[in-house]
Amino acid sequence: MTLWPRFAVHLLLVMGVSEGSHPKPSCPYPPSQWCRSLQIAIECQVQKQCMELNATRPSPGRPLVEVTLYYESLCPGCRVFLTQQLYPTWTMLQDIMNLTLVPYGNTQELPSGTSPFSCQHGEAECQTNMMEACILHLAGDASLHIIYCMESSTHALHAARPCVALYAPALSWAAVECCAQGGQGVQLMKDHAARTQGLNPTHSHVPWVTIDGEHREEVQEKAMASLFHLVCDLYKARKPPVCTGVQVKLDRSLC
Structure with a gap:
């Protein structure tokens, strides 16, 4: 089975969320869904973080x-x-x-x-x-x-x-x-x-x-x-940073 959108939970694990990008109280989605679609990312004001996380994705099409x-x-x-x-x-x-x-x-x-x-x-x-x-x-x-x-x-x-x-x-x-x-x-x-x-x-x-x-x-x-x-x-393709310990420069600002 396919479980949850890619990179959603990583948003909480690898970075903080700045005051300007913190979702407003009206954001109706849990953090796990912030990167599910561009519309949700915009509504919750986390477009930048989702784009950065998407850039670190493993190569598409590789066997999981x-x-x-x-x-x-x-x-x-x-x-x-x-x-x-x-x-x-x-x-x-x-x-x-x-x-x-x-x-x-x-x-x-x-x-x-x-x-x-x-x-x-x-x-x-x-x-x-x-x-x-x-x-x-x-x-x-x-x-x-x-x-x-x-x-x-x-x-x-x-x-x-x-x-x-x-x-x-x-x-x-x-x-x-x-x-x-x-x-x-x-x-x-x-x-x-x-x-x-x-x-x-x-x-x-x-x-x-x-x-x-x-x-x-x-x-x-x-x-x-x-x-x-x-x-x-x-995993035989390019490994994600969490596997290798390689530091990835992401928005790590804190609230």
Whole structure:
């Protein structure tokens, strides 16, 4: 999946915003969307910063590093990896990587019964897996931010509604609930089941990471140790400054 516009989050990481370019209170967009279009950049008065960031983009048309995470929503190890490795890495390197999330893990399909799935961490995990599958399907560019928000919370499932309201205010919560409580959510989970069960080699644990569609234990170990450095190393075109440590002269004025 493609998640969020390029360079949006970098605006917060690599520079300050001067008094003249700080968005007025009426700017109706969060910082993550300031560089989504010229119209938004003008409305939020950050054209200069967006143009500077655009100039540092990696070469277009180069193959991105494909990262896929197979996980389950209430697995402690998955939550740590997603919140402390995957999300920060994607925030900084979304211009050179494509990210796919597959919430299923060690779930098992049941032939009959009131619930079509049995999850390693109980019914709450089945419900959260399905909720996150629906969010991935419905929330588009905001989905990773919502799932990070949920997985960072004390109770991931209870956090879903406020996280959706925070990161995807235009998305109807009724649509999310309808998906998670109905046939659409079940079908999404079946799709994730087929994808997970089709892994070669078969997954033996989660989190399970594939890079460019392949899983190797030495790569998994590198991903768990520092996904950021792994993605930087694997990207074969001109690396972004955040990978190389090269200083880029941008507007770094402060408020």
